[in-house]
Every structure is written in C-alpha cells, then in structure tokens.
Amino acid sequence: MSAASSGNAQLHQLYRDHHGWLHAWLRRKLGNHDHAADIAQDTFLRLLVSGRIPGVVEGRSYLTQIARNLVIDQWRRQRIERAYLESIAHLPEPQTPCLETRAIILETLQKIDAMLDRMPSNVRTAFLLSQFEGLGYAQIAERLQVTVSSVQKYMTRAILACYQTVYEE
Template identity: 55%
Template sequence: MSLSAVASPQPVAELYREHHGWLHGWLRRKLGCTYQAADLAQDTFVQALLAPSLDEIREPRAWLTTVARRIMANHLRRKELERAYLDAIASHPEPLAPGPEERALITEALCEIDALLAGLPARARQAFLLSQVEGLTYAEIARRLGVSLSMVKKYMLRATLHLAGIVKP
C-alpha cells in the first residue's frame, strides 16, 4: 500500500480525539470487557489511518460503528474458532497436544480457512466441508443435503475454483 493511499494523520488524530472515548464505551458495553474494548477501538482507528479519505465521512460515529462492528465480528469469530480448536485438542493426551506456538499457528490457519470459506454460498461451503472434513462421497453429500449428484459436483467445482482464487462466489 502506498503512502498516498493512507489517510493523513491529522484528520485521524481529530477523529480519535473527538470519538475515541465514545467508541471505547460503546465497545465496552458490547463486549463486557474494557481491555478488549480498548484493543478493538485501537484496531478501528488503525483502519481509519488506512482509509483513503476521511474528509468524505459525514457521520463519523456511524462510520466508526460500522468499522468496529466488522472488527468485533472478526474478533469474535476468531475466538470461537480458537475455542473450538482448543476443545478438540483437549481430548488428546498431553504428549500429543501441540505447544502454544503451534496452537497459535494452527489457530491463524483456521481463521484464514474460515475467511476463505465465508466467501462461498452456504450450500457450496457445506458440501465442501462435508467432503473435506467428514470425508463423505459426493453421493453421500447429495443425500445429506437433499440435492442431486450433479448439484454436489457444481458446489464442489465452485468451492474449488473459489478457494484457488480463480472465481469469486
């Protein structure tokens, strides 16, 4: 990203001065944790620094709320994935359980996979997961989803092309 694509620090500083306290309070009420609220408020203002132009924003609190909601949703989704992963490895014997660094890398990879899959239509995502995670055949997926075998093939092709970056959903 070039420096010309980044907002000038002056409007961001003004936005921060005028709205940081309000945004932090709003996030604290939503999250119930002042520390998480502080982190997400900072992430929101980092996004403001990356915005092409803050001059066009007519309703700064509405804009900040929109950005903060997206960041909060990503944060909560990541925490949910991390919790599910930790629950899954909790059943492994201690020597087989990955260490903290490996868990962090796996959690990051799961978040990236989740973000990729989120770009797919629900049925294509479900068919892909049934195939790749549960190991079902296309015929079994068709029965489970109540669709034809040819539809499952279309879902899988769409998912494969999307994940390969060849087509958008």
C-alpha cells in the same frame, strides 16, 4: 495541502472527535476496558490502512460498523480457539502441541473459517458434505436438490477458494 496530509488531518480530527465515544461504546458492549481500547485502536488503524476517511456526518456510523465487524471477528477467533483447546485438552502431555504449533494451527483454522464464511451457502454446504460426510456428487445433488452439474460447479468454486487461501501469502 496534499491529499495525503488532508486525509491525515481528517483522520486526526475524526480520532479526536470520536475516539472517546467509540471506546465508551465498546466498553459497554464488551464489558472490558482493555478489549474496548484495543478494538477502538484497531478501528482507527483499519481506517488508516484503508485510506477511506468518512465525512463528518457519517463518522460515527462508519466507526461503529468497523468496530462491530472487529468485535465479531474477535468472537469468531475466540470461539475457534476455545474449540481447538477443548479438542486437545484430553491429549496426554507428550502429544500436546507446543505453543508455536498451536499458534500455527489456530491461524490456519481461522483462515479456513474465513474462507468458508466467504463462500456462498450452497458452495459451502456442498464442500462440507463432501469433505466431512464423504458424500459423492450425486448424493450431494440429491441432498441439496440441485443437479450434479451444479454440485460440480460448487466444488470447483470451493476448491478454488481453498487454493486461493493457501497461496494468498
């Protein structure tokens, strides 16, 4: 048996043994049958794409961790979408973005959120102070109680992360 068919057999067995349990666990956590079903399927899809199939002993804990991460991702997306929709709710009808533009904006906001989340705390804070409060490097250094040289390094990392996010496609 090839490695690929062995992996598929393991995934099939894992799905057969744990899908019902995972779906029930998610349904209790989310309170919604359809969302639970979607996340359960996405959990197994994530396993399939990763190619890493956990052993029998670690199966449930591994599935639980993936599912938890997917739930957190979903909540973050919903939070971003709610905030965006609230921000445009007051716009007059002619200025309201069309559905396609909204989708593009939401996707961009989610990428920015993920990028900021991947940054170390000090890098993210320096970047946000610079971009949203308009502080200079000396002011940021004072606020963070670090050297200006450190702020320069933080900003370099943050800008690099921005470029990587823009050009990762």
